[in-house]
Amino acid sequence: MRIFLVAATLLSSASLSFAQPAAPPKANRYPRGEAMSEAYFRNQVKQIEDTCLTDLTTKDAWEKKRPELRRQFLDMMGLWPLPPRTDLKAVVTGKVEGAGFTVKKVQFQSRPGLYVTGNLYLPASSSTKSGKIPAILYVCGHGNVVENGVSYGSKVFYQYHPAWFAAHGYACLILDTLELAELPGDHHGTYRRGWWWWQTRGYTPGGVELWNAMRAIDYLETRPEVDATRIGVTGRSGGGATSWWILAADERPRAFVPVAGIADLRAHLNEAPSPKFPTGVIGGHCDCMYMVNTYRWDFPLVAALAAPRPLLLGNSDLDDIFPVGGYRRIADKVRRVYALYGAEEKFQLLETKGPHKDTPELRAGINQWMNRWLKNDTSTKVEDDLPPKFAPPQLKVFTRLPEDAVNATIHETFVPAAATLEIPKSDAVAKEWWAHRRPQLLDALTTSAFAGWPKAAPALTAKNAADVTHDGVRLRAIDFTSETGIDLRLFVLTAPGADAPVKVILxxxxxxxxxxxxxxxxxxxxxxxxxxxxxxxxxxxFEQNRAVMRAEKLAFAAVAPRGIGPTKWADAGSQADTLARRRFALVGQTLDGQRVWDVRRAVTALRTATDLRTTPLTLHGERDAAGVALYAALYEPGVAALDLWELPTSHRDGPIFLNVAKVLDVPQAVALVAPRPVTIHTKLKSDNATWAWPLRLQSATGNSSLQVRAEGE
Structure with missing residues (x-):
C-alpha cells in the first residue's frame, strides 16, 4: 500500500496552533536594517540547506554517521548525556469505562518532581492470557481543556484518538504536554517572555516533551498487556513535533505518524505562506517546536534518523504554519535515505486537503498505517468510527496536585548550568591547573557558543567611505564586510595636525x-x-574629546554591530526584535554571538588605517556591549586591553550566547583574557564581590591585570 492521498476536507473538530498567531507586523521603521537582516537569513538558510543530506552515498556510510547524528540531536534537545532513568513512581489514580475499552488515569515522574499526566486506554478484552497487544504513544498538541479555572490537559481534547485505538485492539497512552496539562510548565520563554537566557543554557521545552515521551515508552514496556516490539508513535500539531523528536532520539518505536509537525528551515525563516507570517512561520510557533540548533541542521536530517522504520508524514495542503513547500522538500530528501535501505514503501507522504485541522482523512491515514505496520493488517477498511467523548472531569488524573512538582520551573534545572570552577587552594597548583583548564574552556566556547561563525571569513573589502574634518576633529568612516550579507561601518576620530596617536580606543x-x-x-x-x-x-x-585626543595622543574609534545604529532593524523588545533573536537561534547563532564576530572584523578593519596599523588597541564597551567586547578580545590577541563599564555579572542577564552557560559564566570569561589588562567599572563598591573569582585566580597565578573600580562611590 502506497499512501499519497489528496483527499477532500470534511467537517472536523477544532484544533489549536502552537502559539497565538502573530499579527501582521507593522511597517518597519528601519527598512535598511530590515533588508540586510532578510538577506542574511536567506543566505544562512541556503548554506544549511545545501549541505543537508546532499552527501548520501551508501547505506553503510549513512549507518556510520547515525550514532554521531543522534548524539548531536540529543545534545541540541538538552539531553546529552542522557539523564538517569530514575524510578517512574507510576501510579494509576483511577479508571473509567468506555464503549469496549477501559481508561486508566496514570501519572508518573519522568525525573524527580517532573510529573507527567496521561490516560492509558486498553481494550476491554485485553489480558495477559489473550496475548500481548501493540501499543500507541499519542503525544498531544496544543489543545488544553479548561473549565471553571481547572486545567484538564490536552489529553481531553485529543481523546478520540486513543479511544479509537483501544476500540480496535491497541493499548494507547496519551500524554499531556508540559504547558497544557494539569500541572502546567512553560513553552514560551523566548516566544513571549523575553527569557533569552534559555538560549545561553541550551534549553528548549521540546527537550522536556521528548524526555517525557521517552519515559512514557519506558512505562509502556512495563505494562503486561503491551508487546514492547510493536509500539507506534503519533500526534498532531505540537504532538506532531514531539513525534519527530522521538523518532530521532529513540530506536524502540517501530512505526511513526507525525501529523502537521514539521517544515524545513526555508519555511520557518524565509517563505511567506500567509500575510500573518511574512518572513516565515517561526512567528506562529512556540519554543517546543525547536531544537537548539547548535550543529546547524535542517529538519530533513531529523526525519532521516527514523530510517528504515515505517514513517508516514501527514499534513494538510492549506496549513499556514506547516506549509506545503516546507514538508514536501523534507519528503523529497528523506526518500533518498529510505532508498539506501531499499525501503521506499516505508516512507510515505499523506497529504490531505484543508487547513491546520485534525480531519477524518488524517485520522484514517494514521490508523491505516499503524494497522499495517503493527498488526500486519492491510485489508481491514478503516472507518472514522469515534466513540462518545468523556466529560473532562472523568479523565482528570489528580484529585490534588502534588506539592513537590517542579513542572512550573523545570526550565531552571532541565539543562544545568556549568558549575563554578573551584580554584585550587595552593597557588602553585592553581597556576598549573589554569594553564591546563584555560584552553579547554576556549575550545568549548568555540565549538558550542560560537559554532555558527563563518568557517572562513569573507573578504573584508574595507574602503574609506567618508573623511570629514570640522572644528579640529577628523572623522573617517570605513566600510567593511563582517560576513556575507552583513556590511558595517567603522568610525575613527583623530585630531588633525596632532602627533600620531599612541593608543586607539575602539x-x-x-x-x-x-x-x-x-x-x-x-x-x-x-x-x-x-x-x-x-x-x-x-x-x-565635543571639546572634551578634542582636548583629550590632542593632550593624550589618543584616537577614538567606534563600531555599531549589526542591528544597531545604521543597520538597526527593530526597536528593542518589539515583536520584530523578538522574531529576529529567535531566527538567529534556528541557524545555530545568537544575535550577540554574531555581534562578537562583527567586533572582531572591526578590529581587522581598523588596522587598514595606515596611521593605526600598529597602534595599541583598547576595546571599550558598556552594559551588554561590554560583554561583546570581552569575548571579541578572547579571539583577537591584537587587543591590548579592555575597558568595561557595567559588565553584566552573569549570562542570565546578557550578553546572550548559545550554550555559553553550559561552559562558563562571565567571571570566568574575564579570567580568560589575562594577562592582558582588564578594567571593570562597577556602579557600587559592593558590586566588587561579584568579581571575587577572577581576582582570586589572578592572585594565585601571580599577575595583576584585572582592576575593579567602583564608580558610584
Whole structure:
C-alpha cells in the first residue's frame, strides 16, 4: 500500500496552533536594517540547506554517521548525556469505562518532581492470557481543556484518538504536554517572555516533551498487556513535533505518524505562506517546536534518523504554519535515505486537503498505517468510527496536585548550568591547573557558543567611505564586510595636525552608546554617520574629546554591530526584535554571538588605517556591549586591553550566547583574557564581590591585570 492521498476536507473538530498567531507586523521603521537582516537569513538558510543530506552515498556510510547524528540531536534537545532513568513512581489514580475499552488515569515522574499526566486506554478484552497487544504513544498538541479555572490537559481534547485505538485492539497512552496539562510548565520563554537566557543554557521545552515521551515508552514496556516490539508513535500539531523528536532520539518505536509537525528551515525563516507570517512561520510557533540548533541542521536530517522504520508524514495542503513547500522538500530528501535501505514503501507522504485541522482523512491515514505496520493488517477498511467523548472531569488524573512538582520551573534545572570552577587552594597548583583548564574552556566556547561563525571569513573589502574634518576633529568612516550579507561601518576620530596617536580606543556601541556617539559629534558629521536626522552637538563633550585626543595622543574609534545604529532593524523588545533573536537561534547563532564576530572584523578593519596599523588597541564597551567586547578580545590577541563599564555579572542577564552557560559564566570569561589588562567599572563598591573569582585566580597565578573600580562611590 502506497499512501499519497489528496483527499477532500470534511467537517472536523477544532484544533489549536502552537502559539497565538502573530499579527501582521507593522511597517518597519528601519527598512535598511530590515533588508540586510532578510538577506542574511536567506543566505544562512541556503548554506544549511545545501549541505543537508546532499552527501548520501551508501547505506553503510549513512549507518556510520547515525550514532554521531543522534548524539548531536540529543545534545541540541538538552539531553546529552542522557539523564538517569530514575524510578517512574507510576501510579494509576483511577479508571473509567468506555464503549469496549477501559481508561486508566496514570501519572508518573519522568525525573524527580517532573510529573507527567496521561490516560492509558486498553481494550476491554485485553489480558495477559489473550496475548500481548501493540501499543500507541499519542503525544498531544496544543489543545488544553479548561473549565471553571481547572486545567484538564490536552489529553481531553485529543481523546478520540486513543479511544479509537483501544476500540480496535491497541493499548494507547496519551500524554499531556508540559504547558497544557494539569500541572502546567512553560513553552514560551523566548516566544513571549523575553527569557533569552534559555538560549545561553541550551534549553528548549521540546527537550522536556521528548524526555517525557521517552519515559512514557519506558512505562509502556512495563505494562503486561503491551508487546514492547510493536509500539507506534503519533500526534498532531505540537504532538506532531514531539513525534519527530522521538523518532530521532529513540530506536524502540517501530512505526511513526507525525501529523502537521514539521517544515524545513526555508519555511520557518524565509517563505511567506500567509500575510500573518511574512518572513516565515517561526512567528506562529512556540519554543517546543525547536531544537537548539547548535550543529546547524535542517529538519530533513531529523526525519532521516527514523530510517528504515515505517514513517508516514501527514499534513494538510492549506496549513499556514506547516506549509506545503516546507514538508514536501523534507519528503523529497528523506526518500533518498529510505532508498539506501531499499525501503521506499516505508516512507510515505499523506497529504490531505484543508487547513491546520485534525480531519477524518488524517485520522484514517494514521490508523491505516499503524494497522499495517503493527498488526500486519492491510485489508481491514478503516472507518472514522469515534466513540462518545468523556466529560473532562472523568479523565482528570489528580484529585490534588502534588506539592513537590517542579513542572512550573523545570526550565531552571532541565539543562544545568556549568558549575563554578573551584580554584585550587595552593597557588602553585592553581597556576598549573589554569594553564591546563584555560584552553579547554576556549575550545568549548568555540565549538558550542560560537559554532555558527563563518568557517572562513569573507573578504573584508574595507574602503574609506567618508573623511570629514570640522572644528579640529577628523572623522573617517570605513566600510567593511563582517560576513556575507552583513556590511558595517567603522568610525575613527583623530585630531588633525596632532602627533600620531599612541593608543586607539575602539568602542563597541549599543543603542544608547550609538545615540551618545552621534550627539557628541553633531550635525556636521551626520552624513558620514548615515543619519537621516542631524543631531544637535553636545558642545562640552565635543571639546572634551578634542582636548583629550590632542593632550593624550589618543584616537577614538567606534563600531555599531549589526542591528544597531545604521543597520538597526527593530526597536528593542518589539515583536520584530523578538522574531529576529529567535531566527538567529534556528541557524545555530545568537544575535550577540554574531555581534562578537562583527567586533572582531572591526578590529581587522581598523588596522587598514595606515596611521593605526600598529597602534595599541583598547576595546571599550558598556552594559551588554561590554560583554561583546570581552569575548571579541578572547579571539583577537591584537587587543591590548579592555575597558568595561557595567559588565553584566552573569549570562542570565546578557550578553546572550548559545550554550555559553553550559561552559562558563562571565567571571570566568574575564579570567580568560589575562594577562592582558582588564578594567571593570562597577556602579557600587559592593558590586566588587561579584568579581571575587577572577581576582582570586589572578592572585594565585601571580599577575595583576584585572582592576575593579567602583564608580558610584
Amino acid at each position: 568602542s563597541v556601541l549599543d543603542d544608547r552608546g550609538w545615540e551618545m556617539w552621534c550627539r557628541d559629534l553633531g550635525p556636521e558629521f551626520a552624513d558620514a554617520l548615515q543619519l537621516d536626522a542631524k543631531p544637535k552637538r553636545d558642545a562640552a563633550k
